[in-house]
Amino acid sequence: MIIVLNLWLASSANTKGKWQIQGRFEYVKHFEQVDILLPNTWVVVRIDGRGFTKLCAKYNFEKPNDRRALDLMNAAAKAVVTELPDITIAYGVSDEYSFVFHKTCNLFERRSSKIVSTIVSTFTAYYIFLWPTYFQDQPLSLPLPSFDGRAVCYPSVQNLRDYMSWRQVDCHINNLYNTTFWSLVQLGGMDAKEAENLLKGTLAADKNEILFSKFQINYNNEPEILKKGSVIYRDYELVEPDSHDVAKEADELAEPVPQSKTQHESDRKRRTKARVLVDHLDIIKDDFWQRRPWLLSNKPGKIPKQT
Template sequence: MANSRYEYVRNRELPDPLLPNAYFVVRIDGRGFHKFSKHYDFAKPNDLNALNLLNAAATAVMRQLPDIVLGYGVSDEYSFLFRRRTELFDRRASKIVTTVVSTFTAAYTFLWPQYFPDRPLVAEMLPTFDGRAVVYCTKKEIRDYFSWRQVDCHINNLYNTTFHALMDKGGMSNTDAEARLSGTVAADKNEILFSQFGINYNNEPEIFKKGNVAFRDLKKLVEGEEQPENLKLEDMNLDKEFSSKNAKAKARRRIQKAEIVVQHVDIIQDYFWNERAPWILADE
């Protein structure tokens, strides 16, 4: 860039690096999505097509950014966990967040016709998302973060399922349904669903109750290699020390080839972390 007397304005751009050698999560949320979902007539309390679109957009983000090791989404939000020692964009928060948000929004908009072919987007009502980056220094904090999001998913879904049952099946108004559920706990809502409408909440689809867990199936990748004895899960950990830059680049390319799967499983208990994806919070 040529020097000029106006170049001083570059000094107003302040550095915003995220804490080094620490995990961080980028969480995106739909902006004005209540109005958006109403305009496009999303099914209530859950729209399966909308959730599948959400997952498709999240998968597109993870495919572009191999430094993301886990995603979790529900409703109109998605959380992306980055590996602890990533140097993506020199860990600049603004560049990372805007890249995630813009990639997600572009994918969501581009893929929309596949999931809502009879409801084309209009310029006055386009999907938009905001985002933030939050640093977590320990594995426990990461586990607690994703447990928090999944518990939130369960609480909201149980409430919404009961709320809409009272209106759609029970004939209540919005105000009456809110009043009926005021002060109730989970057991009360389960009882309302079962005794009044014959709905066993335990039989509701797992995607609604547990949300969406997106990750690279590196175990499947390793087991699918022609010589699996020469490739171990530890080789998929980009945070470990590599013998050369070429070796690390090769590992990164291999990771990008891995299938990104979306499952609807419990991520509060130990099983997922210990058995399904031990590389997500891998040690050095």
């Protein structure tokens, strides 16, 4: 009994000493800053490749587009969307990807650093893991690919759609320029400076004319993935465009409607069961959003019947 008591006293003294030491250093917690994102807003986490110009040169990516690299980006992004059911939609082009969280989502208590770090680390992990699938004869070496990210809040559906439209328009503009530029260099025998000077001040119609008249390339026939980028979302049954007004309902929602734990888990399971699609289509026009109301309502739709 005396031995047990002595051991208890020794343990208590040791624990008290640890508490005192720990308390001595706990003041550093006051340096942590609150980084809560605005409530009731759409959160977009956009990631970009770090130093990808050097990466492209190191692994000799094809110009103007390396399909292996694009497919790898899409595969990594699809894995992220699959792993995180709270992501509503994602859009990617080149070495960037945007992941959208619904305005009612309270993931990670809307802490910016946690949301961004989770997306960036998960995407980077899958990108490196999947690399051998798409670059079988080019194993990775140091320095390894990495990405950075930022989170931006958008208050309305129109703001969100304008952001997504901006990225897709940027995809088209850049791809048309790059397709024309590299055609002049690779097929026309120009050096980079000559091609750059020729394209300076040209409009889209001018570039289309150069491609067709000089190289018999009809830009309209280029693969959709190059012209429109890639959009990732969960596949449910499409609805008639004029059968609802989800955008208005989403904007009028002053605060998230509380869900029971049962309902929350049910919706999460339905999202998990849904097939995740990688598509290449117009997300600027209304039709894309109207036929897929779950993107704005955050309510899972009906799983399509298997044929």
